Amino acid sequence: xxxxxxxxxxxxxxxxxxxxxxxxxxxxxxxxxxxxxxxxxxxxxxxxxxxxxxxxxxxxxxxxxxxxxxxxxxxxxxxxxxxxxxxxxxxxxxxxxxxxxxxxxxxxxxxxxxxxxxxxxxxxxxxxxxxxxxxxxxxxxxxxxxxxxx
Numbered sequence: 001x002x003x004x005x006x007x008x009x010x011x012x013x014x015x016x017x018x019x020x021x022x023x024x025x026x027x028x029x030x031x032x033x034x035x036x037x038x039x040x041x042x043x044x045x046x047x048x049x050x051x052x053x054x055x056x057x058x059x060x061x062x063x064x065x066x067x068x069x070x071x072x073x074x075x076x077x078x079x080x081x082x083x084x085x086x087x088x089x090x091x092x093x094x095x096x097x098x099x100x101x102x103x104x105x106x107x108x109x110x111x112x113x114x115x116x117x118x119x120x121x122x123x124x125x126x127x128x129x130x131x132x133x134x135x136x137x138x139x140x141x142x143x144x145x146x147x148x149x150x
Contacts, residue, residue: 034070057148
């Protein structure tokens with residue numbers, strides 16, 4: 001009887017606990033892949049990547065649901081309009097490959113996470129710095145079981 005109980009317990013751990021415990025790691029990997037896709041893009045002339053970040057969880061808005069975010073911080077001699085034109089060829093929707101001026105190390109529009117660019121000092125004045133970011137999604141059926149999405 002003890003042997004049967006141990007076998008059933010082992011199966012339960014493998015079938016239930018391990019997949020549920022791995023959900024945050026899978027979601028982090030999805031967000032990380034979004035960031036990596038941004039890094040792999042060709043850069044416009046006179047532009048360099050300074051830093052990159054990614055995050056998974058409920059990042060903006062209300063309600064439940066996972067959000068996946070990736071961003072790069074670039075320094076460029078180009079104007080915002082020129083950068084927007086460059087990245088517009090990659091846009092699939094209104095939430096992808098957005099370019100905005102970045103004035104501090106903190107990503108201000110992320111409401112529920114203190115997401116910052118670590119390569120910058122907190123008090124550093126930023127001139128000619130821009131954030132290029134995109135939101136992603138997942139087909140992973142267990143993504144919404146991540147507690148960070150609630």
